[in-house]
Amino acid sequence: MNVVVYTLNAFAKGERGGNPAGVVLEGEDLSLDDSEMQLIAKELGFSETAFMEKSKLANYKISYFTPASEVDLCGHDTIAAFGLMHSLGLAEVGASYTIETKAGILDVDINSEGLVYLSQALPQFFERVSCEEIAPSLGMDPETLESELPIQIVSTGLRDILIPIRSRNLLNEVHPNFDAITAISKKYDVVGYHLFTLDTPDNATAECRNFAPLYDIPEESATGTSNGALLSYLYQHGQRSLEEVEHVMFRQGNSMGCPSEIKAELRLSERGVIKQVRVGGTVAGIERRHIMI
Structure with missing residues (x-):
């Protein structure tokens, strides 16, 4: 055929x-x-x-x-x-x-x-994962990976482990161990890792990297579902205010030479509850x- x-x-x-x-x-x-x-x-x-x-x-x-x-x-x-x-x-x-x-x-x-x-889909927030478990799979020390924000599984249709990274330099220096990421992805029933840093030099909210070796995707240059989950996570953890959840832009793919821009927004109820998550491009x-x- x-x-x-x-x-x-x-x-x-x-x-x-x-x-x-x-x-x-x-x-x-x-x-x-x-x-x-x-x-x-x-x-x-x-x-x-x-x-x-x-x-x-x-x-x-x-x-x-x-x-x-x-x-x-x-x-x-x-x-x-x-x-x-x-x-x-x-x-x-x-x-x-x-x-x-x-x-x-x-x-x-x-x-x-x-x-x-x-x-x-509306966001679902699941368990948190320790730095000690995640850090070795990224070639990092747990102390280096520690952040004020949690490592957490979030889904807006697909489960991902969202992992905050303190700086763009650290994000670019990550050395993923794909066997270890695959094992952890199986353990937590997730698609993969979505790394992000809020350390951006321009109007982007975050710069991201995404690893999903369990599904034969070593690294992905733009991930819509993961960034919808990320915006929900940032709002949930107080990193975006009620007035800062529209016209949000994430960057991804720079580490692969495939620069990508993912637009995202949340629509909220009068009480500030997320009632819609949208990504675009x-x-x-x-x-x-x-x-x-």
């Missing part, structure tokens, strides 16, 4: 950077089963590939596959899918769509500037290719 796959970069900074994604549009090919989708994702080799299908519950159903397995949700691949459809004239500016995912029914919007925003570098399976 000859399958049409689009490749592009989501959360791109201008025409540069971003996170490579694969997208198979609904109607482009014959119906694919899970094993065929897994073969395509492995052949493509990107961190995730999205497969769009018809849905009885929403406008679209999207399945997400890493090279190793299926995952419930992928932020950057959702941005890629709708950015692609917008560029092909299949999705309109100002329109809202619903998608059926294994993380639930979620909303996608395309704003007047052509940025695609994904609404994520642009796409670039669209190409069309064929994969035989």
Whole structure:
């Protein structure tokens, strides 16, 4: 079978950077089963590939596959899918769509500037993890990793361990032990690590790195779900005020030579309770290719 796959970069900074994604549009090919989708994702080799299908519950159903397995949700691949459809004239500016995912029914919007925003699941805050357990897997001493903020598992659709790093220099000097990160990820049933520092030289809220070797993703250059969780975490721990949770921007991918910008925002109730988490970005570098399976 000859399958049409689009490749592009989501959360791109201008025409540069971003996170490579694969997208198979609904109607482009014959119906694919899970094993065929897994073969395509492995052949493509990107961190995730999205497969769009018809849905009885929403406008679209999207399945997400890493090279190793299926995952419930992928932020950057959702941005890629709708950015692609917008560029092909299949999705309109100002329109809202619903998608059926294994993380639930979620909303996608395309704003007047052509940025695609994904609404994520409401945040869940889970257990904290000690510096002593995490530090060796990053090639660090526990004392170096210690911070006023906790290392904590948070999810807005996917569970990640959020790890504060005190400076950009320390973030860039991290030497991940992927075997150790894989073992800890299995132990805590998480996708991986999302490291961040608030030490930024510009208007970015944080600079981040993301490791998910359990899913054959050594490092990822832009991670939508993790940054939605990160903004929720920063608000939960008093690092962002009620007035500072809109128009937030995170940087990622600089360590990989793939600079990425992830926009994020929280919508709050009158009492300050999080009622919506959104991440957004642009796409670039669209190409069309064929994969035989």
